[in-house]
Amino acid sequence: MFEVRIHGRGGQGVVTAAEMLSVAGFIEGRWAQAFPSFGSERMGAPVVSFCRLHDSEIRAREPITAPDALIIQDPTLLHQVRVFDGLAPAGYVLINSSRPIEALGIGEVAARLPKGHMAAIAATELAVRHVGRPVPNAVLLGAFCAMTGVMKLESVEAAIRQKFRPALAEKNIAAAREAFGMIAGGAGAGAGAGMAGGEDGVRHAEAV
Amino acid sequence: MKKPFAITLDVGTSLANKTGSWRTERPVYVDRLPPCNEACPAGENIQRWLYHAESGDYESAWREIMKNNPMPATMGRVCYHPCEGACNRGKLDTAVGIHTVERFLGDEAIKQGWKVEPPAVKSGKRVLVVGAGPSGLSCAYHLRLLGHEVTIDEAGPVAGGMMRFGIPKYRLPREVLEAEIGRIEKMGVEIRLNRKVGDLAEVMKEGKFDAVFLAVGAHVAKRAYIPAGDAGRILDALQVLRKVDAGEKPLLGRRVLVYGGGNTAMDVARTARRMGAEEAIVVYRRSRDVMPAHDFEVKEAEEEGVMFRWLTTIKAEQSGTFTVEKMVLDEHGKAKPTGEFDTIEGDSLILALGQDVDLSFLEKVQGLSIKDGVVEVGPDMMTGCRGVFAGGDMVPAERTVTVAIGHGKKAARCIDGYLRGAGHRAGAKHEVASFERLNPWYYTDASPSVQPMLEAARRSSTFDEVVGGLDEGNALFEARRCLSCGNCFECDNCFGVCPDNAVVKLEGKAAEAEGRHYRINYDYCKGCAMCATECPCGAIRMEPETI
C-alpha cells in the first residue's frame, strides 16, 4: 500500500490530482482509491485529498494519517496547517515553490528524510507557461513520478487524458513531462545531492 | 387492474352514499302565475304563447292564444294590454310588448290561413247568442269548441259590435276584423244579421235553444243637457264613428269640439281630424292626469294635432259659440264649478260621454235583475233567469273589448257546465310570480322593439293603420324579452348549479312523460336551495321536509 496526501487550496485542483493519481494506478492494473477531505469546496480554503495505491482490493475508508508521500500544492500552507503530520520516516515530500527548500523554513522535516525525498518545483510557473492557468496539479504529478518512482509517467499522462479535454490534456502533459524531466534530471545528476541552480526551477533538499 | 386495498378506489362509487338524508328542505318545481296572465281579462296564457313564439313556433303560439281568445289580430291592436302594465320586465327595463307579438301572431294566422277545427262530436245542444260583438263572438267560438251548436242574432247589418262601431279603422283595419270573424263563422257559428231580438222571453218560449248568452253591448249614447241654438251642431260620438265606418262623411265643419275624456273621445277627435277638421279640441271637465283615456291614445292624438281644454264644462251653444265654465278639482279629484265663464268657437260638438245599454228586449224575462242600467250576473255569468247568461258591456264590468272577450269565454265554459249539468269549476289560481320571486340577473339587457309609426302628416289625413306591425324578427325579439315569470323555460340553471348533480335533465319522451324537463333526484339533493335561488323565473320552491 502506498498512500499519498495532497495539500492545497480550493481551486488548485487538489482533488483532481488525487483522482488522476488513482486513475493512473488503475491503468497500471493496481487497485487505487482517491477521495477528498470532504470540505465545502470554496476557492482559497485549505483542501486535502488522498490517494491509496495497492496490489489488491482496498477496503479501508479512513483518511490517510501516515502518508508515504505528501504533495504540497501551496507552500503558504506549510506554516498554516500541520501538513507533515504522520509522514512516514522514509516518506516523500513534493512542494510547489519557486524558492529553494532552505528558504521554506522546513529544515527540521527535510533533515529527517532520506536524500531525494524532498523537492520543490515551481509547478505554478510551469502550469502558467504550458497551460496558461496557475493550476499546478498535473505538473506536480509528473514530478511525483520522477521523485517516487511508484508510478510511470505514461500512466499519469493517460490519466490526464481521461480527465481533460484533448487540447488541455496535451498542454498539461507537456508541463508534467517537463516537471518529470526536471526532477529526474536533478536526481540523475546526483541522487540526494541534487542541488541545482536556480534557473531550472528545481530545488532539491539539502541532505544535512 | 389489481388495486391496492383502500388506497385506490373505483371511480364514481360515491353513488352509494345517499346524501339526500341530509336535507331539511326540498326543492319543488312549481308553476307560478305570471302577472301578465293574471292581468289578462281574456285569461290568456300569455307566458305560454310567448314561450312558443320565442322558439319561432308561431303556429303553436297562435293556437295557445286561441285557447282563450279567438281574435288575436284584433286584440293585438285594440286591447289596452293590462298585461303589459303588470309585466315584471317593466321593473327591469320596459314591459314586453305583448300586444305587438299577439298582433303579429294574429296577422300571421290570417296570412297563413290557420284554422281551428271544432270537435267532430257534437253535444246536441243549441245556444243562442244575442249580439255579434266581441263577447258574443267569443262565447260562440268557445261554445263551438265545446261541441255545441251556436246561432248569433245580430241587430246590425254587420258583425263586430263595438269593434266595428266604436274603433276607427286607423286602429283596426276592417279586413283584419272581418278575417277573424269569418274564421269563427267557418267553424259553424251561424250569424244572423239585421235580426234584432225584440223580446227574449218570446224567443225562449219557442224552445229552440238550450241556453242563451246575452251580449248586446252598450250602444245608447249618454247625453248632456246643453241648451243649443242649433241642435244639429251637436252629435254623438258613436253615431259619428258608425257613419265613418259605413263610408259616410258626417258634416263636422272646420273646427270640432269633442266633449269627454275617454278613449272614445280620443277616437272621435282623431277621426274628426281625418275627416278634414282643421281643429279638433277635446273639452274635458277634469285634468289630464285623471283622464280615463289611455296615455298612448292621448299622446297619439296630440301628435295628430288634437288640442285639449282641461277643467272645462260646456254650458250652452249659440251660433257656433260655446259658453264654457272653468272647473277646479277638489281634494277627492272631483271637478267643481268656479263660476268663471268663457267661450269657445266651434262648428260642431261631438258628445263622447259614454253609453248605456238598451235593455228593452229583456223586459219580459223572468228573474232578471237590473241595476245601474246593466244586467246583474253571478260568478258563472248567469243572470237571474236560469239558462240565460250575459256578458260584455251590458254587465257590470270594465267596458273593454278584452273584458268582453273574457266574458264570452267564461260564459261559454259556464254554459257548457250548465248544459252538461255539471257546472263549471275554474282551476285554483296559482301563486303569482311576483318580481321578488325572480332572479333577474340572468336576463339579457333588451330594450323593447318599437312598432313603426305612421308619420304624423299622413295620419291626420288618412285612415291608414297608424301603428304598424312588427316584422318577424322584431316579433321574435320581443317574444324573447319575456321573463317567463314563474314558469320553467328550460334554462338549465337548476341542472347546472346543483353542486350534487341532484337535478336530472330530461329529454325527449322522458320529459314528455314527466311533463317537465327536470327532475330532482332526492337521493342526493342536500337541500341547499341553490337551484331555487338561481332559477331566473322563480319556478322552484323550497318546502320544509317532513320528518
Add this chain to the structure above:
Amino acid sequence: MTGPNRVRFYQTGTFTVGNRLLDVSVGSVQSDAERNNSLNSGHRACQGCGEALGARYALDAAMRAVDGRLVVANATGCLEVFSTPYPESSWRVAWLHSLFANAASVATGMAAAMKVKGRRDVRVIAQGGDGGTVDIGFACLSGMFERNDDVLYICYDNEAYMNTGVQRSSATPAAARTATTPAAGDQPGNVFGQGKSVPLIAMAHGIPYVGTASVADLRDLEYKVGRAMAIRGARYLHVHVPCPLGWGCPTGDTIKVARLAAESGLFPIFEAEAGEVTGRRLIRRPVRAEEYLKTQTRFAHLFNPKRDEARLALIQRIADRNIERFGLVEQEAVA
C-alpha cells in the same frame, strides 16, 4: 345586445347554464344532459359547496376539451376529503391525491410520465384549494410555472382553510373573520394590507396562460378552461368559490355571493397570456363593495353594532383599484 332591431337575442343569452333557443353546439358543457359529472353525486361536501361546483364545472369542461384524455392531481383539502373517503370515490376521472403542498409537482411528474411514454394526448390538471395553492403549495406551484411544465393548475379559492375549520390563509380578504382572525378587539377580522395575488404572481412567471374565474360565471369559466386546454405549457386558473359555512351565507346563495364579488370588483375576473392581461370580464350590474360584504357573517362586524365606515371605505378602495387596474368597467361608462 342593445339595439332594438337585433334579432339574435335569446332571452337570457348565455348568462344561464343553458338556453333551449341556442344551438347545441354553442351550449355550455354543464347544460349537456350527457356531461361527464367528473365529481359524482354522493360526495360529502357541505350543502351549497362552491368548490364542489367549481371542480365539476372545470373538470367537465376540461374533459370535453380534451375528449376525456385527462388525469388529475389533487391537493389535500376539502375537495379531496369530501370526494374520496374510503370506500367510495366521487371522481369520474383518473385522479391522484398525494399531499397538501405538492399537487403542482405531482402533476409535473404525471406530465413527464405521459410525455416520456409518448402519450402527449393525455393532459394533466392539478387542483387544490387556496391553502394548498397560495400558501403551502406555493413553492411547488412556482416551480411548475417556472419550468413551464405542461400542466393546468386550478385553484379553487374559498379564501380560508375550510377543511380544518376556517382558518386564515393568504387568500383571506381584509377584515374577514376566520377562526384565527376572530372578530375581536378594536381591529376585528383579518388584517389589512396582507395577502397576495397568485394570478399576478403567475403572470410574473411569464407562463402562457393565466385566468381568474368564478362559479358565478359558468360560461366564462368554461371558456377559460377550454382556452387553457388548447395551450401547452404551464397554465393557471384561479376560481372564486364561496364557502357558505366559512363565509356565513345561506347555502343557496353561493353563486349569488360569488356574483356580487365579481360585480363589486373585489374579485376581478381577467385573463392573461405570456404575462400580459388580454381580457377582462366587464362588470354588468355594478354594486358597492358593501353589498357583497353584507351577504356574509364573516364581515358582520363591519356593520354591527355600528357601521365601520373607515374600513368599509378601505375595502371599497380595494374594489375601486381592481376596477381601475383591470379595466372592469366599460371605458365610456368610466368617462
Add this chain to the structure above:
Amino acid sequence: MLKQCEGSVAIAESVALCRPEVICAYPITPQTHIVEGLGLLVKSGKLKSCEYINVESEFAAMSVAIGASACGARAYTATASQGILYMAEAIYNASGLGLPIVMTVGNRSIGAPINIWNDHTDSMALRDAGWIQLYAESNQEAVDLHIQAFRLGEALSLPVMVCVDGFILTHAYERVDVPSQEQVDAYLPRFEPRQVVDPDEPVTIGAMVGPEAFMEVRYLAHARQMQALELIPELAAEFRGAFGRDSGGLLHTYRSEDAETIVVALGSVNGTIKDVVDEMRAEGVKIGSVAICSFRPFPSAALAGALGHAARVVVVEKSLSVGIGGNVSHNLKMALAGRATRVHAVIAGLGGRAITMASLKKVFRRAIEDRLEAVSFLDLNMEVVNRQLERERLERRPGPAAEAILRDLAGAGVGVGAGANGKGGAR
C-alpha cells in the same frame, strides 16, 4: 466495464442503465454529483426516453417522482441530509401509495449545527417511512444495489432507498465494474405498475382511509416488507448468477462463523472494519463482522442466525438516537431477544468524524475485555464536553455550545479528533 471513477459517476451510470423515465434533480451535497452525472447522460443523448427535471426542492423532487411513478413511469431521484427531511412527507406518501421509486441517499448528517459530512442520521430519520433501505459497502455494491433496487421495488410496489455514504463513497474514485446495458436489460424487466393513473382505466388513487381500514393498510405495508425479506436474497442470488458478483442480499458476513466477537455495521465503514478484523485475527482474536445491507426490512432472523453464537456484538453506528443511543443496536436487540449475546452500541463517525482502524481496534479490545459500555462514543473528546457541561452548570446562559467547543478546541490547539480528515480541511 471495469473503470476507475468517482462513486457518484458510477452510480449515475448504473441508474441510467436501469432506464429511468423520469429523473428529478435537486442539488444537495454530497449527492449532487449523481444527478449531475445523470443530467449529462440525458442532455448528451446517451440516456434516451427520459425526462430530466430540475425541481425547486427535495419535496418537489419526491413529489414529481410520485406523479411520474403513479402514471407508470420508472422514477428516480437522489438526496441527502436536510433534503431527505425536507421531502419527508412525500417519502411517507410514496410508500403509502406503493410507488416503486428508487432514491439514492448520499448519507450525511443533519443540522443544527449545519454539517455537510457523512453519517447516517438522515436515512435513519426515515427508517420507519415504509421504504426499503439498502446500505452499500462500496461503490461497486452501490452500482449493483441500484439495479437490484428497481427490480425489487417494482416487484413489490414499494419504494427503495439506496444509502451510500456521502463523500466516503460518493466522492471516492475507485475501481468499479459497471455492467453492460444488455446485462441490466436481461436482469431488470420493463416496469409493470400495480396501479396507474390512466384515462383509459380511471381509478381514484390516494383515498382518505379512516380508522375502519387504516390498520389493515398499514399491516399490508408491513407484510410487503416481510415479503421483501424473502425476495432480497433471491434477487441477490440471481444477480450473482447474471453478473458474477456478490452484491446486495440481507447481510454480508466476514470471518464471523467462529467469532466470539462480531462487529455489525451499515455501509462503507465495513471495509475499514474488515481490515481491523484481519489485523486482530492475525493477533489471534476470534473476531468477525457482519454488514447489514437491508436495514428495512430488518433481517431479524438472518441476523439471529449470523450472530446468535457470539458472546458479544459491537454495533458501530453512524447515527445517534438522542436520548437512548443507537438505532441499529436497538433493532438488533429485538432480533437477538432471548439470547445471551451482549450488544454494545458504539456511536461513531458523526458529522464526518473519521473512523480510524486504530480507534476501532481499541474499542473492540475493550469489548473483548468486557469493559465496553452498552453505549459508547468513538473518539469523543470528553475534555471538551466536560468543560461545556461545567460551564452550563455554572451559568444559566453559557452561549451556543458548538461555538464554545470550537473556541475551546482552537485555544487548546487540539486537532479535530485523532486522525481527523486532513487536518485543516475540516476546520
